[in-house]
Amino acid sequence: xxxxxxxxxxxxxxxxxxxxxxxxxxxxxxxxxxxxxxxxxxxxxxxxxxxxxxxxxxxxxxxxxxxxxxxxxxxxxxxxxxxxxxxxxxxxxxxxxxxxxxxxxxxxxx
Amino acid sequence: xxxxxxxxxxxxxxxxxxxxxxxxxxxxxxxxxxxxxxxxxxxxxxxxxxxxxxxxxxxxxxxxxxxxxxxxxxxxxxxxxxxxxxxxxxxxxxxxxxxxxxxxxxxxxxxxxxxxx
Numbered sequence: 001x002x003x004x005x006x007x008x009x010x011x012x013x014x015x016x017x018x019x020x021x022x023x024x025x026x027x028x029x030x031x032x033x034x035x036x037x038x039x040x041x042x043x044x045x046x047x048x049x050x051x052x053x054x055x056x057x058x059x060x061x062x063x064x065x066x067x068x069x070x071x072x073x074x075x076x077x078x079x080x081x082x083x084x085x086x087x088x089x090x091x092x093x094x095x096x097x098x099x100x101x102x103x104x105x106x107x108x109x110x
Numbered sequence: 111x112x113x114x115x116x117x118x119x120x121x122x123x124x125x126x127x128x129x130x131x132x133x134x135x136x137x138x139x140x141x142x143x144x145x146x147x148x149x150x151x152x153x154x155x156x157x158x159x160x161x162x163x164x165x166x167x168x169x170x171x172x173x174x175x176x177x178x179x180x181x182x183x184x185x186x187x188x189x190x191x192x193x194x195x196x197x198x199x200x201x202x203x204x205x206x207x208x209x210x211x212x213x214x215x216x217x218x219x220x221x222x223x224x225x226x227x
Contacts, residue, residue, distance in 0.1 A: 002154075035214040037155075044207060045155065050214030088155055090215065097171050099145060104154040 003028060004089055004102035011108040016079050020105045022072040022089030028100055032092045034072040036065055039104075040085045048087075049074060076107075084109045112136040112216045114208050119221030122198055130193040130221055132208030139189040140164060143211045146182060146193045148204035149220075158182075158206070161191065176202075198225045 005023040012018040022034065036049040047056055049065035052072065064075040072089055089102040118130040132144065146158040159172035161182040170182050181194040191208055203225045209215035 037215065039155075044217040044219050045215070047214030047216065054213070056213045086154075098173055099157040099160065101147075101155045101157055 002103045003093055003100045006089060006102040006105045009106045011110055012079050013110045014079050014081060017077045018079060020074040020087050022102050024070050024091060026070055027095035028091045028093040029067060029072055030070045031094060034067055034089055034091045036074045037088045038085045079109050081109050083107060112212065114210060114216060114218030116206065116208050116218045116221040119223045121224045121226065123227050124198060124200055124225055126198050128195045128223060130206055132191040132218060134189045134210060137210060137212055140186040144184060144191040145209045147207045147209060150204040200225050
């Protein structure tokens, strides 16, 4: 049971927008920055968002991150078939003293 | 370009040991926290532990599932981190990734550990 709760799956059609939520608590998202990762099956994860809403160079602005209180959201606009992957939120948990990973959300592009 | 290359994985019997390495390049290794994360087949990502930088006394933290069995170390002169796995169990079977937290976690390609008799 993860301390960060993500929906197991989301789906949308090409060109649409999708949001993936990450619910935490005052000991993690409430006080630390969130990062988001994309993992295409069979490959290593890749950072999409760090420090809640910053994109590393090379990540298109179709990907965005936001945080409010103890929750965070990854937004993806203009969905493409290549966006089909698993997505994870990550944040340090001060109470547990661990790097907490969400359970992952499988995005299906219909 | 940030590069992390894990090695040392393989097949080991339950109760056995293994030492993984993570060779880094393309960033200031000594200034970065290094994490290990694992992923069992068909499962999500699971944090294993981290080692902080020298300025934070190389402090370590571990997940409860590996505390007392796994040890993370680093050699800044070699830009390399290590994960010593002892008392291995079948449920430790996974791909093990090292990461460096720079602009978010930067990942290696992973090395596979299989614990089986």
